[in-house]
Amino acid sequence: xxxxxxxxxxxxxxxxxxxxxxxxxxxxxxxxxxxxxxxxxxxxxxxxxxxxxxxxxxxxxxxxxxxxxxxxxxxxxxxxxxxxxxxxxxxxxxxxxxxxxxxxxxxxxxxxxxxxxxxxxxxxxxxxxxxxxxxxxxxxxxxxxxxxxxxxxxxxxxxxxxxxxxxxxxxxxxxxxxxxxxxxxxxxxxxxxxxxxxxxxxxxxxxxxxxxxxxxxxxxxxxxxxxxxxxxxxxxxxxxxxxxxxxxxxxxxxxxxxxxxxxxxxxxxxxxxxxxxxxxxxxxxxxxxxx
Amino acid sequence: xxxxxxxxxxxxxxxxxxxxxxxxxxxxxxxxxxxxxxxxxxxxxxxxxxxxxxxxxxxxxxxxxxxxxxxxxxxxxxxxxxxxxxxxxxxxxxxxxxxxxxxxxxxxxxxxxxxxxxxxxxxxxxxxxxxxxxxxxxxxxxxxxxxxxxxxxxxxxxxxxxxxxxxxxxxxxxxxxxxxxxxxxxxxxxxxxxxxxxxxxxxxxxxxxxxxxxxxxxxxxxxxxxxxxxxxxxxxxxxxxxxxxxxxxxxxxxxxxxxxxxxxxxxxxxxxxxxxxxxxxxxxxxxxxxx
DNA sequence: ATAATAGTGTCTGTAAGACACTATAGT
DNA sequence: ACTATAGTGTCTTACAGACACTATTAT
Numbered sequence: 304x305x306x307x308x309x310x311x312x313x314x315x316x317x318x319x320x321x322x323x324x325x326x327x328x329x330x331x332x333x334x335x336x337x338x339x340x341x342x343x344x345x346x347x348x349x350x351x352x353x354x355x356x357x358x359x360x361x362x363x364x365x366x367x368x369x370x371x372x373x374x375x376x377x378x379x380x381x382x383x384x385x386x387x388x389x390x391x392x393x394x395x396x397x398x399x400x401x402x403x404x405x406x407x408x409x410x411x412x413x414x415x416x417x418x419x420x421x422x423x424x425x426x427x428x429x430x431x432x433x434x435x436x437x438x439x440x441x442x443x444x445x446x447x448x449x450x451x452x453x454x455x456x457x458x459x460x461x462x463x464x465x466x467x468x469x470x471x472x473x474x475x476x477x478x479x480x481x482x483x484x485x486x487x488x489x490x491x492x493x494x495x496x497x498x499x500x501x502x503x504x505x506x507x508x509x510x511x512x513x514x515x516x517x518x519x520x521x522x523x524x525x526x527x528x529x530x531x532x533x534x535x536x537x538x539x540x541x542x543x544x545x546x547x548x549x550x551x552x553x554x555x556x557x558x559x560x561x562x563x564x565x566x567x568x569x570x571x572x573x574x575x576x577x578x579x580x581x582x583x584x585x586x587x588x589x590x591x592x593x594x
Numbered sequence: 595x596x597x598x599x600x601x602x603x604x605x606x607x608x609x610x611x612x613x614x615x616x617x618x619x620x621x622x623x624x625x626x627x628x629x630x631x632x633x634x635x636x637x638x639x640x641x642x643x644x645x646x647x648x649x650x651x652x653x654x655x656x657x658x659x660x661x662x663x664x665x666x667x668x669x670x671x672x673x674x675x676x677x678x679x680x681x682x683x684x685x686x687x688x689x690x691x692x693x694x695x696x697x698x699x700x701x702x703x704x705x706x707x708x709x710x711x712x713x714x715x716x717x718x719x720x721x722x723x724x725x726x727x728x729x730x731x732x733x734x735x736x737x738x739x740x741x742x743x744x745x746x747x748x749x750x751x752x753x754x755x756x757x758x759x760x761x762x763x764x765x766x767x768x769x770x771x772x773x774x775x776x777x778x779x780x781x782x783x784x785x786x787x788x789x790x791x792x793x794x795x796x797x798x799x800x801x802x803x804x805x806x807x808x809x810x811x812x813x814x815x816x817x818x819x820x821x822x823x824x825x826x827x828x829x830x831x832x833x834x835x836x837x838x839x840x841x842x843x844x845x846x847x848x849x850x851x852x853x854x855x856x857x858x859x860x861x862x863x864x865x866x867x868x869x870x871x872x873x874x875x876x877x878x879x880x881x882x883x884x885x
Numbered sequence: 886a887t888a889a890t891a892g893t894g895t896c897t898g899t900a901a902g903a904c905a906c907t908a909t910a911g912t
Numbered sequence: 913a914c915t916a917t918a919g920t921g922t923c924t925t926a927c928a929g930a931c932a933c934t935a936t937t938a939t
Binding site: 307309310313314315318319322324327328329330331332365366367368370371379380382383384385386387389402403404405407409410411412413414418419420421422423425486487488489490491492526527529530534587589590 | 598600601604605606609610613615618619620621622623656657658659661662670671672673674675676677678680693694695696698700701702703704705709710711712713714716777778779780781782783817818820821823825878880881
């Protein structure tokens with residue numbers, strides 16, 4: 304700590320002792336967590352590979368505001384914990400999963416995003432594999448459920464929209480977002496806004512769509528998708544995961560060439576009695592992007 | 595607003611009326627702004643093109659903490675303004691520039707990042723062209739200066755580091771960051787931490803390096819660099835801007851092919867009496883990425 | 886044989902990188 | 913003629929995309 308004096312001839316120590324941080328009115332800060340996983344759907348034919356779905360974890364609110372609406376897990380950041388610590392705490396409380404992939408997405412700071420007052424929220428995205436997911440104990444107290452997500456682009460004369468659909472058993476939630484395109488300086492900047500009040504609490508549909516887009520972008524260039532896989536997987540399972548995220552079919556030969564440098568063979572195979580040729584199991588090569 | 599009652603039989607209206615947001619201790623929230631531009635350096639030879647430099651705006655602190663150290667512009671978010679509004683206000687106060695490119699970078703929320711108390715800061719990056727910069731009035735009161743930045747990667751047995759060097763006339767500032775690589779789940783996640791207390795206030799060297807990396811990444815895929823150009827520019831000027839940001843030489847023919855789809859010709863040329871063939875002026879084609 | 890998935894070989898077009906060349910202005 | 917920048921043509925290589933083919937298992 305330095306001994307330099309300021310205009311009022313106070314040293315840093317003296318300044319900080321007298322500093323009253325509460326003289327400005329402060330906002331509250333929360334974190335919201337977007338948790339993705341990929342789960343098998345029930346299959347009709349034992350010979351076919353199970354079809355899979357991208358899932359997001361939603362929680363039914365048991366308090367105002369948005370009472371009984373579905374929302375992302377999250378909560379207030381405590382005064383004595385780092386932002387990231389706060390997210391890992393919430394994640395552990397909600398799913399009992401620790402050491403998983405976590406990435407900061409965006410900070411939402413509009414004045415009116417929460418009717419309780421000025422609340423700024425930093426959104427994070429977490430990815431977990433189905434094995435971890437299966438270990439999550441039933442948390443019926445606060446009703447957490449995995450919803451499959453789909454996101455459809457719709458272009459009309461009134462503009463471009465994104466329609467989000469969430470499903471869990473017989474529960475169906477919808478949201479509609481408008482794509483905005485604003486000229487700032489010489490540059491068009493793309494944005495998203497909630498088009499009509501939807502089935503999710505707060506601005507959470509916007510966060511989910513933003514996370515989906517980030518996941519898609521990163522899937523093309525990084526190994527982010529492997530966070531959704533079990534430790535051992537077949538190349539077909541991996542391809543299906545990519546197809547779900549990118550929302551398009553891929554050609555097998557090309558896909559295998561592309562991921563070859565990211566995986567390493569094991570000498571294990573998928574089990575017998577599956578009605579077709581067994582597949583070799585692979586594992587993620589976590590250092591593939593170093594030379 | 596719904597009429598549903600919660601466990602205490604309160605409607606949403608009643609709940610919100612009684613809701614006391616101040617019951618939890620709240621952090622303060624600030625914004626920090628990383629403002630980049632590209633400026634000409636003085637030239638010795640009238641025939642040569644002026645050499646250019648990437649600049650960042652820093653402000654000399656006139657109060658504790660970090661009194662007399664250089665810092666990014668920024669300030670507290672007011673309770674009645676959106677995050678983005680707050681940033682544009684600070685930007686206007688500091689540079690008198692409005693409608694420029696602005697992008698949210700990251701939110702820094704470590705407990706001890708500010709000695710005044712718990713302060714969470716959302717960092718933004720702004721890009722402006724040299725013409726706007728030249729309109730900025732002298733703000734000697736709070737001593738704002740454009741520093742040229744350079745960032746050098748250093749690998750040793752002790753780890754990988756980034757050395758940042760800032761220069762303005764005879765002022766020279768240095769900072770050293772360590773690259774971290776943490777295994778979380780199956781995935782390595784890269785990070786940056788301040789290695790030894792440096793010449794910048796707070797964690798601002800980390801923010802600057804993060805912004806530089808984001809700028810570099812986006813330069814390869816988007817038209818972000820055009821925010822640093824004047825309305826009309828030659829392809830050589832554009833190429834020099836890309837070279838400064840990517841920190842490598844590019845081949846002219848290849849570069850021109852690459853940017854061809856992003857620019858449109860005008861029928862103007864650079865002035866006469868420059869000792870060499872005049873160049874055609876181009877303008878940014880802001881809709882190049884639609885179909 | 887049939888149904889299903891596993892896995893490989895090869896052609897084509899496009900884009901990136903390297904390099905060599907021509908054009909124009911001013912002194 | 914010389915120096916400096918402006919601007920173009922073309923070769924090679926790597927890779928993405930499309931497609932056709934072979935291999936293996938269980939019923």
